[in-house]
Amino acid sequence: MPRVSPLSSADLPAAVAETFSAFAGGYSDFRDQAAVLAHVPPALDHLYRMLMELRAREGVPFRYIELAVVTVSKLNACPYCVSHHTPLLEVEGVPTEAVAVLPESDHPAFDDADRAVIDYARLVTVRAWGIRDQVFDALRRHFTEAQIVELTLRSALAGFFNRFNDALQIDDGAAEALLHLHPRSDTAAGEQP
Structure with a gap:
């Protein structure tokens, strides 16, 4: 509730x-x-x-948007967003076992463009201040500058929605079920039980 x-x-x-x-x-x-x-x-x-x-x-193919959103949502441990976006990613042809390894990018189902998106979304989430030039070199091999800007926007916005959903306990039941399958430790984040 x-x-x-x-x-x-x-x-x-x-x-x-x-x-x-x-x-x-x-x-x-x-x-x-x-x-x-x-x-x-x-x-x-x-x-x-x-x-x-x-x-x-469709400035950026939906597969890459969903790869970014699920990567960010897994990093932020947002069960609502993971539960709502994982099926969309699977519709885009990403196999369940590849989704399971996110935010890692080393699954054989991921091609170079997928890996560039996953790695970039991870960096936008955990270390936006220190992204190296070679990350952008990898992105430019697959995406225009406008697409890179949109991937950045969508990754950062996913982080907003993760925090919004978690802080206000937005859950339709699917997220709660996922949370029980993959519990997270709030004490690791510094919150007292």
Whole structure:
């Protein structure tokens, strides 16, 4: 149960309600996340419309976006995002056993472009301040500068959603089930039980 009361699209102005409905029932069911983000209608409207527009324009193939999102979400131990994005990654042709090794990039199912995305998403998440030039050299072999900017945006935004979902305990049951399969230690992060 989220830490704030969920809202519905009926609680929003018509234009924002339309964005809520389009995103919440889009390529994955994010209705529970939308119901919490709805407390700040401009954030819901702008973030979700931006994500839908990015998806529609296909500036970066969806496989790479999902590789970045799942990598970041696993690093941040966000069961909600891992549970919602893993099936999308599998639809993109990444086998289950390859998804299981993320955030590592050494599975044989990953090609050079996949590895460049995974390694970059990991660095954006854990050490954005110290990314070396050779990482960008690897990215440039597969992606334009605009695509690199979008991969950076999507990796950083995945980190935002990880923290948002975890802090407000957004969970539709799938994430909770995943958490029991792969428990995380909050005491390792410095929180007292």
